[in-house]
Amino acid sequence: xxxxxxxxxxxxxxxxxxxxxxxxxxxxxxxxxxxxxxxxxxxxxxxxxxxxxxxxxxxxxxxxxxxxxxxxxxxxxxxxxxxxxxxxxxxxxxxxxxxxxxxxxxxxxxxxxxxxxxxxxxxxxxxxxxxxxxxxxxxxxxxxxxxxxxxxxxxxxxxxxxxxxxxxxxxxxxxxxxxxxxxxxxxxxxxxxxxxxxxxxxxxxxxxxxxxxxxxxxxxxxxxxxxxxxxxxxxxxxxxxxxxxxxxxxxxxxxxxxxxxxxxxxxxxxxxxxxxxxxxxxxxxxxxxxxxxxxxxxxxxxxxxxxxxxxxxxxxxxxxxxxxxxxxxxxxxxxxxxxxxxxxxxxxxxxxxxxxxxxxxxxxxxxxxxxxxxxxxxxxxxxxxxxxxxxxxxxxxxxxxxxxxxxxxxxxxxxxxxxxxxxxxxxxxxxxxxxxxxxxxxxxxxxxxxxxxxxxxxxxxxxxxxxxxxxxxxxxxxxxxxxxxxxxxxxxx
Ligand code: MN
Numbered sequence: 001x002x003x004x005x006x007x008x009x010x011x012x013x014x015x016x017x018x019x020x021x022x023x024x025x026x027x028x029x030x031x032x033x034x035x036x037x038x039x040x041x042x043x044x045x046x047x048x049x050x051x052x053x054x055x056x057x058x059x060x061x062x063x064x065x066x067x068x069x070x071x072x073x074x075x076x077x078x079x080x081x082x083x084x085x086x087x088x089x090x091x092x093x094x095x096x097x098x099x100x101x102x103x104x105x106x107x108x109x110x111x112x113x114x115x116x117x118x119x120x121x122x123x124x125x126x127x128x129x130x131x132x133x134x135x136x137x138x139x140x141x142x143x144x145x146x147x148x149x150x151x152x153x154x155x156x157x158x159x160x161x162x163x164x165x166x167x168x169x170x171x172x173x174x175x176x177x178x179x180x181x182x183x184x185x186x187x188x189x190x191x192x193x194x195x196x197x198x199x200x201x202x203x204x205x206x207x208x209x210x211x212x213x214x215x216x217x218x219x220x221x222x223x224x225x226x227x228x229x230x231x232x233x234x235x236x237x238x239x240x241x242x243x244x245x246x247x248x249x250x251x252x253x254x255x256x257x258x259x260x261x262x263x264x265x266x267x268x269x270x271x272x273x274x275x276x277x278x279x280x281x282x283x284x285x286x287x288x289x290x291x292x293x294x295x296x297x298x299x300x301x302x303x304x305x306x307x308x309x310x311x312x313x314x315x316x317x318x319x320x321x322x323x324x325x326x327x328x329x330x331x332x333x334x335x336x337x338x339x340x341x342x343x344x345x346x347x348x349x350x351x352x353x354x355x356x357x358x359x360x361x362x363x364x365x366x367x368x369x370x371x372x373x374x375x376x377x378x379x380x381x382x383x384x385x386x387x388x389x390x391x392x393x394x395x396x397x398x399x400x401x402x403x404x405x406x407x408x409x410x411x412x413x414x415x416x417x418x419x420x421x422x423x424x425x426x427x428x429x430x431x432x433x434x435x436x437x438x439x440x441x442x443x444x445x446x447x448x449x450x451x452x453x454x455x456x457x458x459x460x461x462x463x464x465x466x467x468x469x470x471x472x473x474x475x476x477x478x479x480x481x482x483x484x485x486x487x488x489x490x491x492x493x
Contacts, residue, residue, distance in 0.1 A: 007134075008222060009180035015219075017253040022219045024249045025226060026185045027177035029214040030192055031170045032202040033146070034077045040145050040169035041068030041111065048208050052151075052162040060167040062106035067295050074169040075299065076309060077201040078118050078143050081171055083310050084199045085138050087122025091303065095143075095296045098288045104148035104161050112144035112172075114290045118299065124195065125318060127336065128187040136188050137176040146170050171202070177216065177226065182245035186238040189213055194317045194340045212236045217248040219256065227252070228262040232269050232276055244269040248276050320345055328357025337365055343379045350386035355393050363389060367407070371414050383417040384410070392420040404476055405429050433479045435486060441473040442466075442483075442490055456491055463493060 014021040039046050042059035059066045082089050094116040097109040119141035127133045148166035152159050173192065179185045193211060196202040204211050213236075218229035230248060235241045247269075252262050267276040315323070317339050324335035324345075338348045338361060352360035368389065372382055392410060395401050401409060401424055412423045424430060432438060445466070446453055456462040470483045487493075 006176065006178060007180070013181045014222065015249060015253065017257050019257045021222060022249070022253050023222050024181060024245065025177050025218045025220060025229070026179035026182070026245055027216040027229075028173075028175045028179070028185060028188060029216070029231075030173045030175075030189065031146075031212050031214075032081075032173060032192075032196055032204075033210040034074050034143075034169035034171055035200060035202055036071065036074050036077060036169055038071055038073075039167040040071055040074050040143065042167055044167065046168045048205075048210075050164055052160070053164065055164040056166065060106075060163055062108075068111065068293075070296065070299065071169065074143065075118070075301075077169075078141060078171055079301070079306060079309050080199050080313065081173075081196060081201045082119030082122065082141055083306075083313055084195050084201075084316055085119070085122040085124055085141065085173070087138055087141065088120035089301070089306050090116065090118055090120055091301045091306070092116065092298055093118040093142075094298045095293045096290045097293050098144075098290055100288060102147055102150075103159065104150045104163070104166065106148075106163070106166065110145055110147065111293055111296070113142035114285070116298075117142035124188070124191055126184065126187045126191050128181075128183045131183070134178075134184060136178045136184075139174045139176050141171055141173045144170050144172055177218075177229075182242040185215065185245055186242050189238055189241060190340070191317070198314055198316050198320075198342050200314070206236050209236060213241060215241060215244060215248075217245055217252070218262070219249050219252045227256070228264050230262065230264065230276075231266050233266055233279060235269055240269055240271050243271070243274055244276055247274060251276070324348075324357075324361075328352055328361065330358060330361050334361045334365055337369075341379075347379055347382075347386045351390045351393065353390070355390060355397070359393060360390075363393065363410075367410055371410075375414075383415075384413045388413060388419055395420055395424060399431060399433065399479065400424060401429055401431050402477070402480055404471075405431065408476075429477060431479050432474050432477045433482055435482060438470065438474065438478050438482055438486055439490075441470055441478075442486060445469055445473065446490065453491060456493055460493060463487070463491075466491065 009023040015024060036046050038044065039060065042057040044057040044060055045055040047055065059068055079089055093113055095111050096114040098112045098114070099109040101108060117140045121140070122138040123135050124138065125133050126136050146165045146168040148161055148163040150159050150161055154160055175188065179188055193204040197204045202210055212234050215232040215235055216229045217232065218227040220227045232244045232248060235244055248267070255262060263281065265281045266279045268279045269276050320339035321332070321335045324330045324339055325332055330338070338344050348360060348364050351364060368382065368384065372379065392406055392413070396403060396406050409420050409423050409429060412418065413420060452462065452465065456466060466487050467480070467483060470487065471478055471480070
């Protein structure tokens, strides 16, 4: 494959330097921690946290003579993820030793997959906000072990090592260099995250490091071959990813326009300064002296087993989005927001079941998400559960409350966690449909505003004032349709 085989940037994605325009080329290597109770080659717990070195078997500590045993469930998770990425599953794959020295890697090598990964080429559809969808190709997915953690800040003179993470299963998902802007890279990462979360193969928890990206950035003149790339290590938020890509592309453009060359290197992003800086000159694959791990047999999968996993795949975000548009009549935008995250889609479907889907989507994406955002809460910890929001919509539908009162009730549900029925009862918010009470309020208004009565008969636009005043006089609880009807009759408009 030459660089020219891959898509060119759109004109609006080109970046201007002092001496003309440049194209940004981005590829991502995402490490996603496999959701599994045990580690990849040992029975030790893969749970996050725990006391230092509480989750370490003799295999993880690399005691002499210990042998790794593959965790079948982790293999299943990798296959499931490959299928979710529309990728080729390799029925035969192999584990290799990637040799390097780290204090937190007691084996002196990482067991990984090099020439024969478990998953080959695939592709996913990515929709950056407000842009046309783009297809991003996946090069491979391989299984490998995580390393432990060196702790430098507990003692001025010593470094401690915590091996709890050592041996935890990771999926490294490598994209082709198909992204042409920081926005596309972030959208790709988010899409990947929503797919693995829907599959249940990685929890996507970025604060706990369950998903992190190594970002490869290079620049080129439109139509030319790829330039030399730099790799920015371990980026754990899409905001940082976008900042890092933009900073790095700018840095490379300045060097190239000044007549310099780019050194292939590994860099770190410093979120405080918003810049990348050199970490080490980049190793090539041959520096790692990869060779097949003699302790592990090649991994050979049954086609029937792969088919079984395929048949059990859950509905994925793309299919769900399509269904939300078709089944509930949502806009593609709302459907995208609600299908991208499984908590959101479960919540929405609970509210929408047997009710007006569009109305349910409006309440979830606007009122609820807006309020949770303000309070800094997640959907999982929302004081308003889906069943309660559904009950609120029912109260509107059967005429117990009107839309305006519903918003007040919703605010109280957020505060107290009480059911909408209890709030309406307690605060006497039931809609007034009693025509006598409404008529009385209107009569009083008409008596006090004779000039406005004359006005509305000439000027139909003044009608809104009457509706507003009547609602106010009834504490906002009048049924707006009934108010309109009686007003029209009494005012003769
Ligand atoms: Mn890796």
